[in-house]
Amino acid sequence: MITIALPKGRLMEETIELFNSKGLDIEIPKHSRKLFFYDKDKKYKFLIVRAQDVATYVEYNAACVGVVGLDVLREHNNNVFELLDLGIGYCKMVVAGKDVNCFSAKTKNIRVATKFVKTAKQHFVRKNINAEIVKLYGSIELAPLLGIADCIVDIVSTGQTLRDNGLEVIEEIFESTAMLIANRTSFYTNNVEIKELLDKIQ
Ligand code: PRP
Numbered sequence: 001m002i003t004i005a006l007p008k009g010r011l012m013e014e015t016i017e018l019f020n021s022k023g024l025d026i027e028i029p030k031h032s033r034k035l036f037f038y039d040k041d042k043k044y045k046f047l048i049v050r051a052q053d054v055a056t057y058v059e060y061n062a063a064c065v066g067v068v069g070l071d072v073l074r075e076h077n078n079n080v081f082e083l084l085d086l087g088i089g090y091c092k093m094v095v096a097g098k099d100v101n102c103f104s105a106k107t108k109n110i111r112v113a114t115k116f117v118k119t120a121k122q123h124f125v126r127k128n129i130n131a132e133i134v135k136l137y138g139s140i141e142l143a144p145l146l147g148i149a150d151c152i153v154d155i156v157s158t159g160q161t162l163r164d165n166g167l168e169v170i171e172e173i174f175e176s177t178a179m180l181i182a183n184r185t186s187f188y189t190n191n192v193e194i195k196e197l198l199d200k201i202q
Contacts, residue, residue, distance in 0.1 A: 001044065001193075002044060002064040003047060005049050005057040005063035007050070008049065008051065012048065015086070026046070035047065043193075055080055059079050059080050065182045065183070066080075070177060075116050075118050080181040080182060081187050083182050085177055086201070090175070090177050091157040091175075093116065094154065096151060096162055102151050102170065103170075109129075111132045113140050113152045114136065115154065121133060141161055151170060
């Protein structure tokens with residue numbers, strides 16, 4: 001049996017849907033706070049973890065493989081193998097603000113609100129803009145509306161959150177989809193099981 005770390009929420013549902021469409025038989029347990037479950041054949045054990053923690057569980061070998069968005073993976077830079085782009089969970093990492101000129105008037109010093117501190121810093125260093133980063137944990141779109149930041153760096157999926165809050169995309173930084181990752185040691189010690197999983201879902 002191999003252990004697979006899954007990110008709580010929308011991406012977990014998409015992953016299970018994908019895995020089931022490829023012949024696995026998995027049902028997310030309802031009405032339970034249990035944080036692990038098995039497929040019907042008990043070939044796989046699934047851990048339900050925060051998206052930001054998937055790669056940590058995999059890096060420390062609590063899970064042999066995991067599913068994580070490239071957006072999160074780039075931010076945390078864990079020491080894991082990237083095995084396969086699953087093609088689900090598509091989103092874009094963007095700079096967004098009230099209008100396209102929200103920081104052009106003061107291109108040398110701006111304030112940026114984000115959950116993705118490293119990604120934001122790297123982006124503005126590359127642009128030679130001195131960005132003060134305001135770390136937030138959610139509802140990032142409020143920051144420019146309340147004047148605590150000139151713009152935000154965040155992911156956009158449907159675009160609805162930006163639209164509903166009167167913000168627009170100023171720059172795209174990169175595109176992100178969900179990746180299947182593996183522990184570097186487990187990749188060799190559990191190679192047969194991992195290959196079997198890859199053959200199924202590819
Ligand atoms: C994410 C992201 C945006 C939103 C984008 O937030 O930070 O706010 O989704 O999705 P959309 O383009 O489909 O509207 P999340 O839902 O994870 O909530 P959070 O603000 O609490 O982090």
